[in-house]
């Protein structure tokens with residue numbers, strides 16, 4: 050699942066709170082990924098600068114080399130772009146770090162036992178379609194090769210700009226929570242995102258944030274309608290945490306804690322649609338190939354699509 054929204058809306062805060070809430074409630078593996086332009090998630094999850102994991106975006110070649118495995122359709126890491134889908138022979142990933150060399154090498158464990166991976170810093174320019182070295186592309190590759198199951202969670206903290214639609218990343222989630230402040234800008238980002246989401250059957254729900262009272266809720270309800278799932282109040286506990294005071298989930302206001310539970314329930318209510326997941330992986334790859342990747346690699350990347358590969362739990366490869 051992903052939290053998206055405009056800068057400052059609260060994506061990173063909610064990603065961290067939700068990841069902690071989910072780990073505490075479910076006990077299963079929770080991986081948090083920082084793919085936001087401003088890389089803050091590690092800090093909010095309680096990691097010091099020196100404790101951050103090696104950034105995925107600086108190790109693209111190594112990651113591609115690992116993922117392509119013995120897939121005969123991908124001749125080299127250089128021919129692998131961010132949308133290159135897995136095929137027979139590719140190495141698939143599980144959420145258990147013992148079973149996933151990518152996660153064990155590129156994650157750090159937070160004080161509460163969550164796993165954090167980070168893209169590393171990037172800029173607006175890195176989000177466009179014609180970027181061969183896209184750092185966020187590392188996340189797309191990771192998710193495309195991941196076979197997740199019930200009770201396993203990946204929480205991605207993600208920048209939502211118009212150009213995030215150039216890649217297939219926004220279609221990789223079973224649920225996308227759009228974080229919106231009760232302002233015209235907040236609902237503007239929602240409108241733009243909803244249009245794309247609807248074209249691709251991307252499940253989307255709006256989370257109101259920094260709510261100060263009933264007028265704020267009414268504003269969001271008016272502009273967002275039924276897509277408004279739940280609201281979080283402006284939180285004194287979050288503010289105190291930002292001021293460096295010790296924070297546990299128990300410090301959160303009951304209404305905000307309840308809102309996190311609503312998010313988790315909403316997410317758990319979705320069955321993963323592996324058909325859509327696989328279909329769109331291929332669709333975006335073909336589009337990417339035509340738009341720039343064939344030219345960039347000097348190959349016909351449509352040939353990387355393995356028509357007999359089935360996305361989903363039947364295909365976990367033993368690679369230990």
Ligand SMILES: Nc1ncnc2c1ncn2[C@@H]1O[C@H](COP(=O)(O)OP(=O)(O)O)[C@@H](O)[C@H]1O
Pocket residue numbers: 054055056057058059060061062063085089258259260281282283284285287288291
């Ligand atoms: N519900 C909330 N109550 C109080 N402060 C909040 C809340 N949500 C976010 N903030 C604060 O707003 C600022 C921006 O939040 P952040 O999560 O960094 O946004 P984003 O990741 O979308 O850019 C931070 O200082 C954060 O502590």
Ligand SMILES: [Mg+2]
Pocket residue numbers: 057060061062085087089
């Ligand atoms: Mg952020």
